[in-house]
Amino acid sequence: MSASKRDQILHHAATCFAARGLDATMNDIAVVAGVSRRTLYNHFPSREAVLAALVERQSLDFLGHLAVTLPAAADFPAFVLECCCAIIRESPRQPLALLHVGNEAGRAATALHFGSPRLIEAWLDFFGPPYVEALRRGEIDPAITLPGLLAWIGRIVTSFLQVSLPGDDEAAIRDQIDRFFIRALRP
Template identity: 30%
Template sequence: MTARPSAAVERILDAADACFAHYGIAKTTMEDVASAAEISRATLYRTFSDRESLLTALVRRRARMNIERSRARIMALDSLTERVVEGITLNVRVGHRDPLMHALVSPEQMALANTLLSSTGLATELTHEFWEPVLTAARDTGEIRADLDLVGLCEWISRLEIMFIVQLEDTPEDTDRIRRLVADFVVPALTAAG
């Protein structure tokens, strides 16, 4: 994991978070963020070259706030199936409940989401950060195939999670549907003989 951002960067990210929540992703400007952070636009641009790099840093920070706690929660489960099913389900529910993440993957923001999450590799990076210890432990104990490319697998998982956030609601019925789909299709792909 990278070093913790400076207090100045944290203040900018706090301001950006507040602005994106207040104005929305599409309408927040760098001027709004600079004003909320009580810094000049020049200072903001020295720290973040554009709105996309600022949003990327904010998404990275928000995701990392949950990674350790969520991973510990799924690692306490007894089986690989439970860890994978509940881990993906938990990540989708967190994505639904986080206003910024949910807005980012909305149809209105799909082009920006594609740039930030897919083209930059951010979604794969954060998914790998979450799953790598879980999957490495499962590979070491023979619970998953030894030939799996973990980075490629994490890219697939991130795309699946984004799809679930976009296409399904945060309802008990859809949560159960995610669990069934992951148990029926994802888990067998991890454990099937290569």
């Protein structure tokens, strides 16, 4: 199967998962994609493998989007704040509804995201150069490791995506993240 055919299957699988959640079966995916079940199984050994490929593709696309759309920041903590706010604001608008972490499919997608070595590496690559520069300039506490920082970013944005509270507009979310997380990054 060509890469474009694989992409077509993933596109149709996204439609299935968005419509049916985790109840979408391999048969559903094959029917919507217009391929035989055998073809589907030749390239994706399970429904979970299809879901993992979808989450990875969307997450890498989203990270690429962040890389070109984030506004310039005064320093690394401000960059982290901008990243958190952009993720919270823009994740729900992504075409694959699986990243809406408040539902069952979203929780499964979130677990896949945080367990994907390729995605972890991509986030490390994204934050690595500004993190190293921030350490060099003394902008952040040197006891904060990059993997630890990324884990906290993931936990924070996931919690805001899972639960919306009264008064949680973008300004309030920005203030909370700044007050309770970003300020702790500084030495």
